[in-house]
Amino acid sequence: MASASPRDEAAFNEAVRVREATVAYFRADWCEPCAQLDAVFDQLAADHAASCAFVRVDAEELMAVSERYGVDALPAVVVLREGKEAGRLGGVTAPALVELVAKLAAEAEAAKVAPLPASAPPTASPPSSASLDDRLKALVSSAPTMLFMKGSPDAPRCGFSRQIVELLRAEGVPFGHFDILADEDVRHGLKAFSNWPTYPQLYAGGKLVGGLDIVRELKEEGELKDALAS
Amino acid sequence: MPSSGERVKALLAGSALAPTVLEVEDVSDGCGAKFEVVVVSANFEGKKLLERHRDVHEALGAEMGEIHALVLKTWTPEQHAAKTRPDA
Numbered sequence: 001m002a003s004a005s006p007r008d009e010a011a012f013n014e015a016v017r018v019r020e021a022t023v024a025y026f027r028a029d030w031c032e033p034c035a036q037l038d039a040v041f042d043q044l045a046a047d048h049a050a051s052c053a054f055v056r057v058d059a060e061e062l063m064a065v066s067e068r069y070g071v072d073a074l075p076a077v078v079v080l081r082e083g084k085e086a087g088r089l090g091g092v093t094a095p096a097l098v099e100l101v102a103k104l105a106a107e108a109e110a111a112k113v114a115p116l117p118a119s120a121p122p123t124a125s126p127p128s129s130a131s132l133d134d135r136l137k138a139l140v141s142s143a144p145t146m147l148f149m150k151g152s153p154d155a156p157r158c159g160f161s162r163q164i165v166e167l168l169r170a171e172g173v174p175f176g177h178f179d180i181l182a183d184e185d186v187r188h189g190l191k192a193f194s195n196w197p198t199y200p201q202l203y204a205g206g207k208l209v210g211g212l213d214i215v216r217e218l219k220e221e222g223e224l225k226d227a228l229a230s
Numbered sequence: 231m232p233s234s235g236e237r238v239k240a241l242l243a244g245s246a247l248a249p250t251v252l253e254v255e256d257v258s259d260g261c262g263a264k265f266e267v268v269v270v271s272a273n274f275e276g277k278k279l280l281e282r283h284r285d286v287h288e289a290l291g292a293e294m295g296e297i298h299a300l301v302l303k304t305w306t307p308e309q310h311a312a313k314t315r316p317d318a
Contacts, residue, residue: 072292072295072296073295073296160299195284196284196287197287197294198299198300208280209280210279210280210283211283213279213283213301213302213303214279214280214283217279217303218279
């Protein structure tokens with residue numbers, strides 16, 4: 001296994017046609033956070049060449065590949081097995097990438113030590129979209145006022161999430177919360193479920209009220225309490 | 231391509247919203263991820279804030295994927311006039 005930087009789609013397909021986990025790293029020259037990750041990725045590729053395959057993808061040069069894996073923001077890291085997506089990194093940071101590769105390497109080692117070809121690993125099959133919908137429906141209604149945010153109210157991990165928490169607290173509105181960074185299924189699923197592209201998202205009675213801008217404007221207009229009561 | 235204020239502006243100006251006032255400010259020091267946008271459109275008449283924001287998201291289409299943060303003001307011409315009146 002090695003590190004590859006395919007120049008075209010065919011070369012990419014060739015590079016990922018391996019049984020081992022392949023770490024596909026989508027990047028671009030203009031992407032500032034990518035510059036640091038480039039070096040981290042190269043180092044990981046050198047250190048773990050024995051257990052994983054590493055493919056560096058110029059996301060714009062290989063636009064078709066980026067589209068195939070739904071890469072719409074950079075940097076992105078997708079784990080492939082025999083060319084099929086087997087996972088992906090939510091927030092792509094150097095520590096997260098290091099942790100991911102360490103995990104994949106450990107799995108590869110474990111598989112070498114105890115080859116159990118007959119028993120499939122007990123990983124849960126990805127939830128079907130129907131059951132995810134049910135789950136989201138239950139989640140948005142799990143409190144009369146429900147906030148989907150990055151982090152928790154006491155440790156928000158995004159400025160907008162922090163501001164919406166402050167605003168709700170200033171209004172004296174009790175609310176339940178869900179940390180979307182802790183659950184990739186919910187993070188992606190809820191965007192589609194509610195046709196709303198960003199977080200935080202505030203729900204009242206299971207219905208989307210809006211993001212920070214809307215909540216702030218409702219508050220300024222004195223309509224927030226009504227909107228949450230409805 | 232990173233998003234740019236000009237692209238955001240062009241997408242909104244050419245959209246069905248037909249904004250009468252359109253301000254796009256790049257607040258991300260040029261990296262194209264954060265914008266503050268004011269859209270004034272008669273199409274917002276009778277629509278709730280949620281629907282107005284969805285209209286803007288829709289007009290931006292795939293560009294939304296490049297944008298990390300969008301601060302939106304969506305007003306009808308009437309609201310805009312009220313907000314910008316000096317004594318308001």
